[in-house]
Amino acid sequence: MSSERRISLAAAPGLAFFAGAALGTAEALLYLMRYPGLRPMGLAQALVSGSSVGLAFAAGSLVPILMAKLAAARDPAERDTRWQLGATLSLLLAGGAGVMVLATFRGTLIFRHLPGGGISRLLAQAIIVALSLALAAWLTPRATRRLRRDGGILSRMAGRGWGLLASALSIVALSALAVVQIGRPSREAEASSPSAPNLILISIDTLRADHLGCYGYERPTSPNIDRLARGGVRFERAYTTWPTSAPGHASMLTGLYPQTHGVMGNGYRLSSVVPTLSEVAAEAGLRTGGFINNPWLSYTLGFSQGFETYFDAERLELASEAWIELLLQNVSLYRLAVGLVPGERQPATRLALRWIERHKEERFFLFLHLLDPHQPYHPDPAFRDRFLDAIGLDDPGDTRVFMGTSEKKGRGGMGRNLGETVPMSEEMERAVVARYDECVLNADRRIGELLDALGQLGLDDRSVVLLTSDHGENMADNQPRFNHEGLHQSILHIPFILRGPGVAPAADHRQAPVSLVDVVPTLADLGALEPPPFQAGVSLIDRSLRLEERSVLAIEGVDPATQKKAVATRDWKLVRSNAFGRMLVPTDRPEGLNPPDRDASDSHPELADSLEIVLEQGHAACLENAYPSEEGVAELDEERIEQLKALGYLN
Numbered sequence: 001m002s003s004e005r006r007i008s009l010a011a012a013p014g015l016a017f018f019a020g021a022a023l024g025t026a027e028a029l030l031y032l033m034r035y036p037g038l039r040p041m042g043l044a045q046a047l048v049s050g051s052s053v054g055l056a057f058a059a060g061s062l063v064p065i066l067m068a069k070l071a072a073a074r075d076p077a078e079r080d081t082r083w084q085l086g087a088t089l090s091l092l093l094a095g096g097a098g099v100m101v102l103a104t105f106r107g108t109l110i111f112r113h114l115p116g117g118g119i120s121r122l123l124a125q126a127i128i129v130a131l132s133l134a135l136a137a138w139l140t141p142r143a144t145r146r147l148r149r150d151g152g153i154l155s156r157m158a159g160r161g162w163g164l165l166a167s168a169l170s171i172v173a174l175s176a177l178a179v180v181q182i183g184r185p186s187r188e189a190e191a192s193s194p195s196a197p198n199l200i201l202i203s204i205d206t207l208r209a210d211h212l213g214c215y216g217y218e219r220p221t222s223p224n225i226d227r228l229a230r231g232g233v234r235f236e237r238a239y240t241t242w243p244t245s246a247p248g249h250a251s252m253l254t255g256l257y258p259q260t261h262g263v264m265g266n267g268y269r270l271s272s273v274v275p276t277l278s279e280v281a282a283e284a285g286l287r288t289g290g291f292i293n294n295p296w297l298s299y300t301l302g303f304s305q306g307f308e309t310y311f312d313a314e315r316l317e318l319a320s321e322a323w324i325e326l327l328l329q330n331v332s333l334y335r336l337a338v339g340l341v342p343g344e345r346q347p348a349t350r351l352a353l354r355w356i357e358r359h360k361e362e363r364f365f366l367f368l369h370l371l372d373p374h375q376p377y378h379p380d381p382a383f384r385d386r387f388l389d390a391i392g393l394d395d396p397g398d399t400r401v402f403m404g405t406s407e408k409k410g411r412g413g414m415g416r417n418l419g420e421t422v423p424m425s426e427e428m429e430r431a432v433v434a435r436y437d438e439c440v441l442n443a444d445r446r447i448g449e450l451l452d453a454l455g456q457l458g459l460d461d462r463s464v465v466l467l468t469s470d471h472g473e474n475m476a477d478n479q480p481r482f483n484h485e486g487l488h489q490s491i492l493h494i495p496f497i498l499r500g501p502g503v504a505p506a507a508d509h510r511q512a513p514v515s516l517v518d519v520v521p522t523l524a525d526l527g528a529l530e531p532p533p534f535q536a537g538v539s540l541i542d543r544s545l546r547l548e549e550r551s552v553l554a555i556e557g558v559d560p561a562t563q564k565k566a567v568a569t570r571d572w573k574l575v576r577s578n579a580f581g582r583m584l585v586p587t588d589r590p591e592g593l594n595p596p597d598r599d600a601s602d603s604h605p606e607l608a609d610s611l612e613i614v615l616e617q618g619h620a621a622c623l624e625n626a627y628p629s630e631e632g633v634a635e636l637d638e639e640r641i642e643q644l645k646a647l648g649y650l651n
Contacts (some may be wrong), residue, residue, distance in 0.1 A: 017168040020058065021054035021171065047178050048175050201367045202468070206371075208472040215234070219437050237512065240494050261627055268629060270630075286527075291310075372443035376400045429475070433475050487575050492568070513552045522538075522541060551568060567618060572604075572611065
């Protein structure tokens, strides 16, 4: 029979470290399996993840070790007994911490389909932790006896506790060396024009301009956006370039139309050869940070280029330049430390505010994307029913049921996302619109938090803020309802609000037609940056330009048979399609479903002919400078597919 031996107290943190390191490494491997784009840094990922979780476990074991030390000082005879108690507590802590790490990492999958919301999630997590603690308690005496017997590898490790601890510290040192080897991005470039302002670009996805108070909406949806508009300039006739997230945002970041930058729909990758505003800012020495909520803007689709830090807030996904965050992103303890809360719908604003505070003494370019008004219309509890109760209507339920509905079967239709035929009364239409407006108010609250933070940090007078959207949304005024398809004014017309140092001259152009392609040259001008060599847009603060006479373009679709093209001037918009010919409409009033004077081509034939020539020439010019299109380069993983289903993109 094996005899028991005295073992080193240093074995407990050493063993706890290796238990945590094994768990952290396993977690890193799981993450790398799910996200192939991170595999080039796989070894560093495993080292940093293992070291981080291992250190957390080792720290948890220090309390019982100190207990054993104190006991040994009073009565050396009780040392082994106290050590056994310490080992028990260490294993209990390790068991609980291990399950919490895994539960946090896999939380979206474990709890996604649980009914009952937060209470059921909390109960499920409590049960998991209780079971893990019970398992640890059952294993503890067996593990301790195994440690204290001669002959086995565990007993030899326990007898050399200091050597075990030294090995753990060596792994930590290797992890730190990996971080140093990767290093920060080169910061050789000094921030050009130190007196020039910071640049902040805010995109609120699917935001109709005419649902904001500053654009004349009667419902109080936007007190903070209205505050931004009062301090700056509101452009009345702003248009997207394509009524879909990826092409519109690509135009916003490149200053190019979709035919030129190559992102011709969701799922296309923005080519690395296309210069972006973030790259221009980074080369000029500015800190660059992007915080997004839309799966079509992920770093795997090329939208992170030029950003030092790029958070996909749904998955804590980062660009490779964000070195330490990238290495730690799969560590659940780090996810908790940076403030990601399981179940929180959109943490991007809160994370962006932390980033601003870290870089408040430096010049920076911030890109913040909010998804609140996108389907499904799901405001936070603080804003839920705010407008529904005011008009006395019932909850419309899952608004995706109405997404893409048409005039089939009277006022009903097929809910594209859920595949259900749902009758839609006028009251139901009003209820869904109210729910959308609650989401707008939800986004407005986040804008207020940002504006307040800029004031508190003393950055108001040092920051240019541009707020816009990638496209609007059909309500009950056009088909398909509650979706963004087509080139209707309700979809093309977007907010465009500019505030900050040097903005005042832009007031001359507030009635001129402007486009998302104007974002890059305008911000580059205000930030004293050199824009990319070719730009389709113009600087809106250049008073020498006669922008009232210009026209801007929009497009939807790749297939020539169904593709729609549009050109908009200050007063008119022409839409051209092989499917229905052409349609000329004034821009100063909304397009309803079937107004008798919707198409003015017959009454203004010369105007329609001249605009059609401008339209074709403009699109031909876009193609002359086209970059390569990279469709479907990034394969969608299961979690990304689930997010797209939730947003209504997939069924």
